[in-house]
Amino acid sequence: MKITGIAAAAAANGANILSDAALVIVIGMIVVFSALIVLTAIFWIFGKAMHKNPTNSADIKEARQFVPQATAPVKQPEGISSEVVAVIAAAVAATAPEGTQYAVRSVRKVRSTRGERPVWAAAGIAENTRPF
Amino acid sequence: MDAIVKAIADIWNESGYKRLFTLGTEGNLLERIATGGVGNLIMIAIACFLIYLAIKKEFEPLLLLPIAFGMLLTNLPLGDVMRQQFNTLVPLTEEELAHMQQGIFDQVYPIFEMNGKYYWQHFETGGLLWYLYQGVKFGIYPPLIFLGIGAMTDFGPLIANPKSFLLGAAAQLGIFVTYFGALALGLTGNPDLTFTEQQAGSIAIIGGADGPTAIWLTTKLAPELLGPIAVAAYSYMALVPIIQPPIMKLLTTKKERSVVMQQLRPVSKTEKILFPIFVTIIVVLLLPSAAPLVGMLMLGNLFRESGVVDRISKTAQNELMNIITIFLGTTVGATAKASTFLQPRTILIIVLGLIAFSFGTAGGVIFGKIMYYATGGKVNPLIGSAGVSAVPMAARVSQKVGQEENPGNFLLMHAMGPNVAGVIGSAVAAGVLLTLLG
Numbered sequence: 001m002k003i004t005g006i007a008a009a010a011a012a013n014g015a016n017i018l019s020d021a022a023l024v025i026v027i028g029m030i031v032v033f034s035a036l037i038v039l040t041a042i043f044w045i046f047g048k049a050m051h052k053n054p055t056n057s058a059d060i061k062e063a064r065q066f067v068p069q070a071t072a073p074v075k076q077p078e079g080i081s082s083e084v085v086a087v088i089a090a091a092v093a094a095t096a097p098e099g100t101q102y103a104v105r106s107v108r109k110v111r112s113t114r115g116e117r118p119v120w121a122a123a124g125i126a127e128n129t130r131p132f
Numbered sequence: 133m134d135a136i137v138k139a140i141a142d143i144w145n146e147s148g149y150k151r152l153f154t155l156g157t158e159g160n161l162l163e164r165i166a167t168g169g170v171g172n173l174i175m176i177a178i179a180c181f182l183i184y185l186a187i188k189k190e191f192e193p194l195l196l197l198p199i200a201f202g203m204l205l206t207n208l209p210l211g212d213v214m215r216q217q218f219n220t221l222v223p224l225t226e227e228e229l230a231h232m233q234q235g236i237f238d239q240v241y242p243i244f245e246m247n248g249k250y251y252w253q254h255f256e257t258g259g260l261l262w263y264l265y266q267g268v269k270f271g272i273y274p275p276l277i278f279l280g281i282g283a284m285t286d287f288g289p290l291i292a293n294p295k296s297f298l299l300g301a302a303a304q305l306g307i308f309v310t311y312f313g314a315l316a317l318g319l320t321g322n323p324d325l326t327f328t329e330q331q332a333g334s335i336a337i338i339g340g341a342d343g344p345t346a347i348w349l350t351t352k353l354a355p356e357l358l359g360p361i362a363v364a365a366y367s368y369m370a371l372v373p374i375i376q377p378p379i380m381k382l383l384t385t386k387k388e389r390s391v392v393m394q395q396l397r398p399v400s401k402t403e404k405i406l407f408p409i410f411v412t413i414i415v416v417l418l419l420p421s422a423a424p425l426v427g428m429l430m431l432g433n434l435f436r437e438s439g440v441v442d443r444i445s446k447t448a449q450n451e452l453m454n455i456i457t458i459f460l461g462t463t464v465g466a467t468a469k470a471s472t473f474l475q476p477r478t479i480l481i482i483v484l485g486l487i488a489f490s491f492g493t494a495g496g497v498i499f500g501k502i503m504y505y506a507t508g509g510k511v512n513p514l515i516g517s518a519g520v521s522a523v524p525m526a527a528r529v530s531q532k533v534g535q536e537e538n539p540g541n542f543l544l545m546h547a548m549g550p551n552v553a554g555v556i557g558s559a560v561a562a563g564v565l566l567t568l569l570g
Binding site: 014017018020021022024025027028029031032033034035036037038039040041042043044046047050051 | 290291292294295297298300301304305307308309311312315316318319329332397400402403406407410411414415418419553556557560561564565568569
């Protein structure tokens with residue numbers, strides 16, 4: 001009789017533990033979902049508001065201000081491909097101050113004189129030794 | 133000759149080598165092994181294996197290497213790198229008191245008087261790693277790691293597709309399921325399988341797949357389990373490419389895995405700046421206990437996105453992050469002493485961690501399927517598994533599994549949304565557990 005009583009108490013205790021644990025699961029998932037649902041809603045509304053009228057956005061205005069002008073074809077000697085010209089133009093654009101526009105008119109190979117360091121090697125050394 | 137033999141014997145007796153081949157004096161065989169030098173020997177072997185995994189297999193080497201070396205250091209007998217600082221008051225003996233009153237007491241230590249009695253302060257400095265460990269103990273390092281993570285993370289994919297937040301929430305299912313499972317084991321009546329609520333919460337957070345969060349919560353709820361939990365958390369994060377794909381494939385059809393998602397919209401700088409501010413306000417007001425983790429994560433991100441504190445942002449991403457990683461990894465590894473690590477429950481923690489991880493992955497994928505049906509097939513459910521955190525490994529796994537079905541499918545940026553949402557989700561889940569169980 002006593003053993004049955006102890007077993008019943010243990011079972012009741014076990015049921016309590018599991019019901020408490022289930023409560024933690026429910027509360028935990030509700031709180032996690034609530035927090036992230038609120039964030040979802042805010043950033044969804046925010047995204048809609050920001051992109052509601054894309055014609056007003058500063059980026060688009062800026063893009064509209066830039067009208068590409070027809071330029072003369074770049075003079076390129078044999079041995080320099082159009083890809084190399086494009087890379088050089090991109091490098092010039094990347095280093096140019098904001099707002100300024102450059103046009104690459106011609107490209108020519110610079111041959112290093114005997115004993116002189118090649119241009120790219122010199123640039124590499126300058127880049128690596130600049131911090132010192 | 134006798135003198136030489138005696139000198140060698142003395143050196144042997146005082147060295148750590150002799151200590152390595154001893155057994156403890158109390159308990160069953162396993163307990164005697166764990167408390168004796170043999171336990172240290174086993175831990176040294178485990179540490180060397182983890183070092184091998186970190187260097188040769190590159191399993192999360194940035195953290196596993198310092199953790200493994202900390203484990204090695206702390207298990208070298210007599211090294212005492214984790215020796216606690218000792219500071220106590222010892223009552224003066226009558227003889228010492230008489231000497232003091234005569235003014236001939238050698239005052240090496242400060243003497244205090246309390247209620248008419250005299251005490252001298254006995255102070256011994258602690259081991260190096262014990263001092264560094266205070267940053268873990270007081271919950272300082274994990275939020276600082278989060279500062280660095282925030283400075284390194286681009287929340288753009290999440291802002292572009294805010295629905296990803298929900299996948300980050302669903303993938304926290306593993307945490308709560310494991311919490312339930314760990315407590316249910318206690319019903320067996322076996323003391324080795326019984327965990328307190330706090331211990332169950334700490335084990336469950338492994339499912340968040342976020343090392344700093346797991347360490348932060350464990351130091352608050354069950355610091356005695358820090359070693360096994362940290363090792364399990366980082367091991368599973370390294371094993372993401374092995375654990376997740378079978379679960380992802382099991383829960384999805386070929387058609388679902390082949391879904392090509394629409395390109396994400398561009399995100400403006402204003403949105404990126406407002407994101408950390410909004411997240412901090414909303415989450416911390418809802419769950420103040422998550423403030424250290426979420427606050428630092430978002431501060432780091434604000435440094436990054438504001439564009440006006442480039443130096444601070446770079447410091448948070450590199451120097452600070454690296455320094456804290458060294459301190460955190462080494463000291464967490466140093467908590468894995470043989471006496472605490474070589475327990476049957478360590479294996480149980482590792483198994484429960486795997487369950488947490490698997491359920492987290494499943495939760496994310498299942499919610500991904502719900503979103504697949506809700507959106508008429510526009511969402512690939514594979515991105516849901518990335519919601520477990522483990523940035524960016526889990527997102528890479530989504531990409532890889534997606535490309536197995538359709539080589540032209542690029543899910544990486546789509547998966548980065550739930551991936552970074554998972555970091556926020558696991559920090560929120562940790563805050564919930566701390567609030568409910570702390």
